[in-house]
Amino acid sequence: MNGARLAAVALASTLAIQVYTSLAGTAVAVLAPEIAADLGVPARWVGGFVGLVYLGAMMASFVSGAWIARLGAIRVSQTCVALCAVGIAGVALSGTGALPLIVLAAVTLGLGYGPITPASSHVLARTTPASRMNLVFSIKQTGVPAGAALAGAALPAFALAAGWRVAFVAVAVLGIAVIAAAQPIRSALDTGRRADAPVALGHALSRVRRVMRDPRLAPLAWISWAYAATQVSLTSFLVVHLTGTLGWSLIAAGLALSVATAGGVAGRIVWGIVADRTRAPYAVLGTIGLVSAACAVLTALATPAWPAIAIYPVVALFGATAIGWNGVQLAEVARHSPEGEAGAVTGATGVVTFSGVVAGPPLFGALAALTGSTRSGFVALAVLSAAAAIAFAIIPRKALTSKAGSRQ
Numbered sequence: 001m002n003g004a005r006l007a008a009v010a011l012a013s014t015l016a017i018q019v020y021t022s023l024a025g026t027a028v029a030v031l032a033p034e035i036a037a038d039l040g041v042p043a044r045w046v047g048g049f050v051g052l053v054y055l056g057a058m059m060a061s062f063v064s065g066a067w068i069a070r071l072g073a074i075r076v077s078q079t080c081v082a083l084c085a086v087g088i089a090g091v092a093l094s095g096t097g098a099l100p101l102i103v104l105a106a107v108t109l110g111l112g113y114g115p116i117t118p119a120s121s122h123v124l125a126r127t128t129p130a131s132r133m134n135l136v137f138s139i140k141q142t143g144v145p146a147g148a149a150l151a152g153a154a155l156p157a158f159a160l161a162a163g164w165r166v167a168f169v170a171v172a173v174l175g176i177a178v179i180a181a182a183q184p185i186r187s188a189l190d191t192g193r194r195a196d197a198p199v200a201l202g203h204a205l206s207r208v209r210r211v212m213r214d215p216r217l218a219p220l221a222w223i224s225w226a227y228a229a230t231q232v233s234l235t236s237f238l239v240v241h242l243t244g245t246l247g248w249s250l251i252a253a254g255l256a257l258s259v260a261t262a263g264g265v266a267g268r269i270v271w272g273i274v275a276d277r278t279r280a281p282y283a284v285l286g287t288i289g290l291v292s293a294a295c296a297v298l299t300a301l302a303t304p305a306w307p308a309i310a311i312y313p314v315v316a317l318f319g320a321t322a323i324g325w326n327g328v329q330l331a332e333v334a335r336h337s338p339e340g341e342a343g344a345v346t347g348a349t350g351v352v353t354f355s356g357v358v359a360g361p362p363l364f365g366a367l368a369a370l371t372g373s374t375r376s377g378f379v380a381l382a383v384l385s386a387a388a389a390i391a392f393a394i395i396p397r398k399a400l401t402s403k404a405g406s407r408q
């Protein structure tokens with residue numbers, strides 16, 4: 001298989017796997033009002049569930065680099081898809097009072113979700129020309145909002161027709177098909193495996209410490225903490241906000257989430273192109289945070305009197321920024337990683353990213369419960385995004401542009 005064909009296969013396979021894991025990871029947030037009514041809990045419980053998902057993801061991210069080196073990125077990805085399918089099936093099987101099963105299902109989903117990005121970064125860093133890294137990584141990362149958009153568009157109607165449990169079983173079955181589809185390309189992409197790669201927790205922790213001491217990687221890790229907390233809070237609470245605060249129907253709110261995530265798909269591609277052409281990825285990341293903050297303020301200020309035609313452009317731009325940052329950030333992490341270690345370094349950086357995701361939804365939910373409104377949560381997201389963007393902008397330019405040890 002020639003280089004161009006291998007690069008295309010790598011991008012297509014990692015994109016498809018990312019779409020599925022995002023679909024599975026977003027499903028509970030999309031159907032939160034239906035699930036909450038069935039289980040007899042408040043809809044804001046989704047914040048705790050999502051927090052558990054990403055706690056599992058953070059734990060898996062710690063050791064993902066070693067398992068990628070041992071088993072290969074595609075085999076790790078197939079295992080992750082299987083875990084996501086098991087997790088979503090566990091939610092479908094839960095009943096009123098089945099808190100332990102729901103907790104286990106959430107953590108299982110997270111264990112499947114965590115290594116996906118390091119695995120895909122490992123594949124793409126080896127197959128992508130340096131001049132196109134921001135765009136290719138951004139295209140792959142469109143799988144996250146694309147999966148969420150698919151969940152928002154399809155699952156509410158499916159749930160209303162057949163029940164949310166049947167919808168979740170269908171998602172689990174789809175995972176089996178994704179695993180089978182990935183098998184034929186494994187031999188071409190899972191090369192260079194090392195059976196002796198260390199998987200000890202101490203080794204993984206030392207890698208995280210090295211990332212946080214690196215003047216090129218640490219700023220990228222910290223900004224991902226803030227932006228990830230904003231992103232997952234948006235996707236977790238937009239439906240709850242629109243149905244509970246603005247009085248929208250579940251179908252209309254699900255469509256709004258699809259609009260936001262579709263904006264994220266477009267945003268990731270556009271930001272990737274801009275970053276590659278301007279060669280100013282850090283300026284792009286700072287701009288994203290400021291625009292995201294403005295959208296969060298508008299979302300908080302929206303009232304039931306606002307027409308849908310006014311809300312949809314706001315959530316589209318919110319998605320294009322709050323969801324659109326990840327490809328540029330991951331490309332820069334891979335660019336500054338030692339040769340052959342993009343997956344491991346991405347996994348270490350992902351620990352910080354996922355800690356933001358773990359913190360974001362529960363804090364948003366707690367703030368909403370304390371104030372009695374999700375508006376306060378969106379105001380908090382505005383402050384977080386703006387503060388992170390401003391702090392990122394004033395980091396010494398010498399540290400950001402250092403090429404020492406970077407991938408050329």
